[in-house]
Amino acid sequence: MVLNNYPFTMNERGHLEIGGIDTVELASKYGTPLYVYDVSLIRQRCRAFVKTFQNLGVKAQVAYASKAFSSIAILQVMKQEGLSVDVVSEGELYTALQAGVDPKKIHMHGNNKSRRELEMAVENNIGCIVVDNFYEIELLTEVLEQAEKKIDCILRVTPGIHSETHQYIITGNEDSKFGFDLQNGQADQAFQLVKDHPYLNMKGLHCHIGSQIFDTEGFVQATKILFNKLRDWNEGFAYAPEVLNLGGGFGIRYTEEDKPLPLENYVERLVDTVKQESDALQIPMPEIWIEPGRSIVGDAGLTLYTIGSKKHIPGIRDYISVDGGMTDNIRPALYQAKYHGVLANRVREKCEEIVSVAGKCCESGDMLIWDLPVPNVNSGDILAILSTGAYGYSMASNYNRIQRAAVVFVENGEDKLVIRRESYEDIISHDLSYE
Ligand SMILES: Cc1ncc(COP(=O)(O)O)c(C=O)c1O
Numbered sequence: 242m243v244l245n246n247y248p249f250t251m252n253e254r255g256h257l258e259i260g261g262i263d264t265v266e267l268a269s270k271y272g273t274p275l276y277v278y279d280v281s282l283i284r285q286r287c288r289a290f291v292k293t294f295q296n297l298g299v300k301a302q303v304a305y306a307s308k309a310f311s312s313i314a315i316l317q318v319m320k321q322e323g324l325s326v327d328v329v330s331e332g333e334l335y336t337a338l339q340a341g342v343d344p345k346k347i348h349m350h351g352n353n354k355s356r357r358e359l360e361m362a363v364e365n366n367i368g369c370i371v372v373d374n375f376y377e378i379e380l381l382t383e384v385l386e387q388a389e390k391k392i393d394c395i396l397r398v399t400p401g402i403h404s405e406t407h408q409y410i411i412t413g414n415e416d417s418k419f420g421f422d423l424q425n426g427q428a429d430q431a432f433q434l435v436k437d438h439p440y441l442n443m444k445g446l447h448c449h450i451g452s453q454i455f456d457t458e459g460f461v462q463a464t465k466i467l468f469n470k471l472r473d474w475n476e477g478f479a480y481a482p483e484v485l486n487l488g489g490g491f492g493i494r495y496t497e498e499d500k501p502l503p504l505e506n507y508v509e510r511l512v513d514t515v516k517q518e519s520d521a522l523q524i525p526m527p528e529i530w531i532e533p534g535r536s537i538v539g540d541a542g543l544t545l546y547t548i549g550s551k552k553h554i555p556g557i558r559d560y561i562s563v564d565g566g567m568t569d570n571i572r573p574a575l576y577q578a579k580y581h582g583v584l585a586n587r588v589r590e591k592c593e594e595i596v597s598v599a600g601k602c603c604e605s606g607d608m609l610i611w612d613l614p615v616p617n618v619n620s621g622d623i624l625a626i627l628s629t630g631a632y633g634y635s636m637a638s639n640y641n642r643i644q645r646a647a648v649v650f651v652e653n654g655e656d657k658l659v660i661r662r663e664s665y666e667d668i669i670s671h672d673l674s675y676e
């Protein structure tokens with residue numbers, strides 16, 4: 242049986258399955274909390290993007306936004322699928338290089354790249370720097386002059402789009418810490434600096450309007466706004482970009498209320514718009530780059546927890562507590578993000594009560610789900626929270642000195658541990674004595 246609208250199934254024992262593997266068995270084999278990913282679904286998502294560009298005959302790069310979930314194993318999957326990788330820090334760059342990603346297929350982001358980060362990017366000859374601000378241009382040119390190397394740059398600009406999403410995950414509006422403003426002259430100034438510098442190749446423009454976006458209109462608007470600026474630069478300097486990077490942000494289903502579009506739709510609209518706009522400007526169609534993170538790994542992952550204590554407050558609510566929480570999924574506390582959950586060991590049973598799912602941290606805000614319908618829940622039941630594949634592990638913390646959970650991949654009927662659970666030795670491994 243397929244679980245309504247989610248890419249998971251139920252087996253004859255009434256247990257939740259992911260990629261054909263019984264989640265209750267995974268919980269007992271690896272312990273909980275446990276992140277589990279269906280790798281074949283991740284591959285399908287990668288291919289949906291890549292194939293659509295190919296079918297439309299458009300030159301493109303699909304760069305996985307590794308901030309969504311960075312680890313050696315996942316980046317090896319991206320490499321196998323022919324994706325590029327977007328990194329935003331030395332740590333993400335290091336992980337991508339260690340995973341064997343071709344440096345030419347790495348793009349580096351960041352609103353405060355350090356000299357060391359830029360040096361590492363230049364030393365490793367990565368494919369492209371997404372230039373974010375004037376300070377960075379100064380640092381980068383110093384690093385390049387010293388190394389006597391040239392690098393491809395794309396300028397990150399803010400198109401002034403107000404996307405319909407949580408305030409903390411909007412990134413494309415004017416009042417943003419990211420990128421150069423297109424309206425106030427800063428983007429023009431940055432363009433001149435990059436275009437005129439012998440070690441910088443002004444390869445194109447980048448924008449990212451926000452995250453968890455469910456329609457294509459914002460992307461179309463943003464693209465048109467970029468082309469307005471490109472018109473000025475084309476008329477003034479005969480400039481035509483080699484690349485337009487239109488970011489990520491494609492929405493996924495967390496709860497039944499979310500209505501994600503097929504990924505192909507975003508690509509088709511983007512390609513259409515870029516084609517029309519470049520024809521109108523009479524420039525060759527640039528390559529289109531995109532940077533999906535969540536839409537590649539988000540709904541392919543779930544988290545398994547063991548239910549512990551229960552608290553009934555007459556006339557108010559029932560709480561159940563799990564053995565993880567904001568340490569493995571900060572999104573509900575940070576963005577009031579909503580999730581759906583099911584009892585993995587009792588999927589077939591009718592829901593008879595409404596409970597709120599609390600994490601185990603010493604924090605009232607450590608709640609994972611409010612008002613979740615479940616069967617009569619018992620301590621020891623396994624709760625699966627769905628669509629936790631993006632920004633779960635990558636935003637995990639050791640608050641309350643809780644160990645980071647393990648990560649398991651399933652594919653072709655097999656499960657494999659790809660990140661081991663932290664030990665208490667790991668947790669104190671950086672502590673030094675003061676005796
Ligand atoms: C510049 C940039 N690119 C790509 C992404 C990936 O976004 P998402 O995971 O929503 O696809 C983000 C995060 O929002 C971002 O800031």
Ligand SMILES: N[C@@H](CCCC[NH3+])C(=O)O
Pocket residue numbers: 409410412452572631632
């Ligand atoms: N971490 C965010 C999205 C990333 C925003 C990056 N610009 C989330 O969980 O939704």
